[in-house]
Amino acid sequence: MALLQINDLHKAFGGVKALQGVEFHIDEGEIVSVIGPNGAGKTSFFNVISGMFAPDSGEIIFDGVDISGWESHDITRGGIARTFQNVRLFPNMTVLENVMVAQHCRTNQGMMPAIFRTKAFKQEEAEITARAKDILGFFGSRLVGYRFDQPAFALSYANRRRLEVARAMATQPRLLLLDEPVAGMNPRETAELTGLISRLPSERGFTVVVIEHDMKVVRDVSDRVVVLDHGVKIAEGSYQEVSSNEDVIEAYLGRPAESGA
Amino acid sequence: MTRGVFDLRKVIRAGLIVAVVLSFTAAIGMVEEFDERMIIDRLLSLGFLALFWYVPVAGYKVGDEPVLEGMEATEKTPSHVLAGLIVGLIGGAGLFVLVLITNTLDLRDVFTRLSPKLVQLLTFSDSITDPQLALGAVALIGISGALGAAGGALHLVSAKLRRRIIAAPVAVIVFALLEDVIGQILRSFGLTSLVRQLYRDGAVRIIPALVVGAIAFYLAGRERGERSRLRELVQAADPKVRTRNSLIAGAVIGAMVIASPWVLGSLLSEILATTGIFLLMALGLNIVVGFAGLLDLGYVAFFAVGAYASAVLTSPLSPFFKPEWPWWYTLPVVVVVGVFAGIMVGTPVIRLRGDYLAIVTLGFGEIVRITFLSDAAAPWFGGAGGIRQIPGIPLGFDTVSGSDPQYIFYFALALVLLSAWVSHALLNSRVGRAWTAMREDESVAEVMGIDTVKSKLSAFVVGAVLAALGGALFSAKLGSIFPTSFELLISIVILVIVIVGGMGNIVGVAVGAFVLIGVLGGPRQPGLLQEFGEFKLLIYGVILVYMMLQRPEGLVPNVRRQHELHQDELTQDAWLDKSGEFVDEATGEA
Known part of the structure; x- marks a missing residue:
């Protein structure tokens, strides 16, 4: 059974129909890319899955449960994490704190243990810190050492992107939604992060959906590619199949003038 | 002569602001209300302190130019003094206009504090006759101008001397205002006679004031490093000694x-x-x-x-x-x-x-x-x-x-x-x-x-x-x-x-x-x-x-808050950091 199965998903913002009956599925351990021209509804697709907006209609079945209309934090607890296209870290928290706070839904020590500094509280804090450091270690030397205590706003652009991914990983999800993770990075940084994304399923056990414009990245990481345009899925398949698909080329480049009408 | 200091518009504007502040302070009655409360025995009442403190501050501020990175600090010239003087004169003149208005029109229905007593206080005279008024005007505007010029003159001395000059009067004023606390502490150690030597009716006597001012003048001149031997003790290198010292300090x-x-x-x-x-x-x-x-x-x-x-x-x-x-x-x-x-x-x-x-x-x-x-x-x-x-x-x-x-x-x-x-x-x-x-x-x-x-x-x-x-x-x-x-x-x-x-x-x-x-x-x-009760x-x-x-x-x-509130400046710094980072990453590891 698919880890995430989406049937006939609709979402409109006033007159703008962002999603018009999207069908989608992803199996455990897969990496699927979602591509499409600007305004195709890719980010809306993520926003609806992660619960920032409730869908107008349709089913979002995650691990056998329909989660459409759930609150975001319940969806995150359920095992879906995301990053944002326009990096949205907690800028004045440190790198380590950003990753620590994301473990909120996996931990449970409340106020009383914190005030009395109980043994269980201290132990959990130690675990949270250790896990945060482990996750940041996934990105090599980029976010470790003195970086732990730097506020997030002081990071370089590429490091902010990495920290976004790390923060999403810290919620310990089963499904990770990455919204343009390499946007704005230089080729070397892109290659590095592409390599890391490919390792996510095997090393960390995540299933990954990536929205990406960089076709080289899409080719390198994806097991499967889904193409959205005007809120509908227009193609699906391997990178080779999709990249030679007439509809896809048309969606990106437009229809040649002589064949019109 | 630098442009910044002699921007005549800026100087006049500052002077008018001073005039407004002085007139406001006088009109709400601070001068009368605090006239009885002396700060320095027979010399300075809280009323005049509340009135005039802003003049030297404004006289200093008007010549104050932020030194931006990569720019030379503007040269300090006597024109700073002149700017301060003008600010003070305009301020004093503005206040005198209020005095004249009070003297000719009876506005007490609306501004209850604009009374003959205020006029007497501000013209330093008992009778309100024309020659007295003229003398008062000279005195009032003169004092204000002198204070403004003194504020401006602070630009001419070194930073260290400036710190010392500012510290001395501030210390005296604080010492006087804290009469309740200091007096009470000394009395509870049985030093009532000392209190009587220091203060008279809540005001510092002149000699103790000079002593306090001199001490502050001396202390403010010391460099940052030498200031705290205590801190050195608490932050001793040896962790054991440090713990011990912190414990003692805590106790x-x-x-x-x-x-x-x-x-x-x-x-x-x-x-x-x-x-x-x-x-x-x-x-x-x-x-x-x-x-x-x-x-x-x-x-x-x-x-x-x-x-x-x-x-x-x-x-x-x-x-x-x-x-x-x-x-x-x-x-x-x-x-x-x-x-x-x-x-x-x-x-x-x-x-x-x-x-x-x-x-x-x-x-x-x-x-x-x-x-x-x-x-x-x-x-x-x-x-x-x-x-x-x-x-x-x-x-x-x-x-x-x-x-x-x-x-x-x-x-x-x-x-x-x-x-x-x-x-x-x-x-x-x-x-x-x-x-x-x-x-x-x-x-x-x-x-x-x-x-x-x-x-x-x-x-x-x-x-x-x-x-x-x-x-x-x-x-x-x-x-x-x-x-x-x-x-x-x-x-x-x-x-x-x-x-x-x-x-x-x-x-x-x-x-x-x-x-x-x-x-x-x-x-x-x-x-x-408690003096300030009414104006709290x-x-x-x-x-x-x-x-x-x-x-x-x-x-x-809170460090985080500070960043949030100064995001503009930080975004620029972050941009600088970022360009530095790129160089670092490109030449750094393979």
Whole structure:
């Protein structure tokens, strides 16, 4: 059974129909890319899955449960994490704190243990810190050492992107939604992060959906590619199949003038 | 000659501002009101200090140019003095215009303080005849001009000398204003004759003033490094020595704090106890506003609920609850009531954001006060008559009430320490991190798995409980409470403490409480500078406006807040960092 199965998903913002009956599925351990021209509804697709907006209609079945209309934090607890296209870290928290706070839904020590500094509280804090450091270690030397205590706003652009991914990983999800993770990075940084994304399923056990414009990245990481345009899925398949698909080329480049009408 | 200093427009504008400030200060009656209170014996009254202090500051400021990085500092020339002089002259002339107006027209129907006495004071004469008036004008404008020029002249000396010159008069003024404290401390060590040599009717005598000024002049000149041998001791290199020294320092400070009410006497203990109660509430509000970012303008509601809960349970005059519990037994009830009130107020408003939350909480604060005031609730809470004969805190051998401020101080201290610990412990925990994240970006926090409704509610509840405890102590201290003790002004004053002190910073909030409540006094409670009683709220306002313009992060800022409030500058720095980073990464590892 698919880890995430989406049937006939609709979402409109006033007159703008962002999603018009999207069908989608992803199996455990897969990496699927979602591509499409600007305004195709890719980010809306993520926003609806992660619960920032409730869908107008349709089913979002995650691990056998329909989660459409759930609150975001319940969806995150359920095992879906995301990053944002326009990096949205907690800028004045440190790198380590950003990753620590994301473990909120996996931990449970409340106020009383914190005030009395109980043994269980201290132990959990130690675990949270250790896990945060482990996750940041996934990105090599980029976010470790003195970086732990730097506020997030002081990071370089590429490091902010990495920290976004790390923060999403810290919620310990089963499904990770990455919204343009390499946007704005230089080729070397892109290659590095592409390599890391490919390792996510095997090393960390995540299933990954990536929205990406960089076709080289899409080719390198994806097991499967889904193409959205005007809120509908227009193609699906391997990178080779999709990249030679007439509809896809048309969606990106437009229809040649002589064949019109 | 540099452009900046002799921008004549700027100088004239500064002069006009000085004129307005001087005229305002005179027109609200500060000069008359404080004329009797001398700062330096026979030389300077608080009235003239309050009037003229701004002139040298403005004279200095007008020539003050920020030195930008990569730019040469503008050359310091005598034109700075000239600029200061002009500012002072314009200011003095403006004030003299007010004097003339007062002298010719009788405006006392509207401006009650524009009296002949003011004219006499400002022209330094007993009679108001034309020659006297002319002489007065020369004196007034001359003094103002001289002060402005002196302010401007500060640009010409080295930074170190400037620090010294500023420190000396400031120290003398503080020494004079703190006459109550210093005198009381010396007296409690049996040094009454020394006090008589230092002060006369609250004013410093001239020779001690010179000595204090000289000491300040000397101390301010020392370089930063040499200033604190004490700090060196505490931060000794050897960790063992360091721990030992810190322990000793802690013990000394602790002993001083415990002894302080007896050294300071009952009046000062009273002020400290009041400060403590306000600080307790400010720490609670700091959790709500500073940590979780929820602007609560009705915070006094929780204070009132705690005070009434404790009063109803202890007072024999409370119509509703007959058995009279000892104060101690009411504490758990107060906590429970606080939690309940936090949830009651919190639940409906928690989904609102920002300004809307502020307005609705403001409404809730009033609802609570009006409920206690209402005739419908009078059978329980006594209506406008409030609840009287609250017995105080039984200690076995004695009962502590408002007439023993020294003991109340200990209770306030204990509760303040408790809430400081609670604030600190919660901030550095899972709950506190969730609050911070929520304050930074609520929707992202939600997506990162934080139940923001629960998280906000928890902040509300903790804040409510601390305020309710403050209320319980307040009612025991006063012995009687009325709905009018819980007006909106209290919420606002507490918020001002948090803002001025430094939102989100525990030490900052403490500093804010000492500056505003300890020094100036609470809305109805006296502070150290009781002279200012009438003008307290004006000074609050001036401090708040000044802080908002110049230092929105507060006196002792929370580092994070400071970044939030100076994002513009930081974005530029971040951009610089980023370009540095790129070079680093390109040439760095393969």
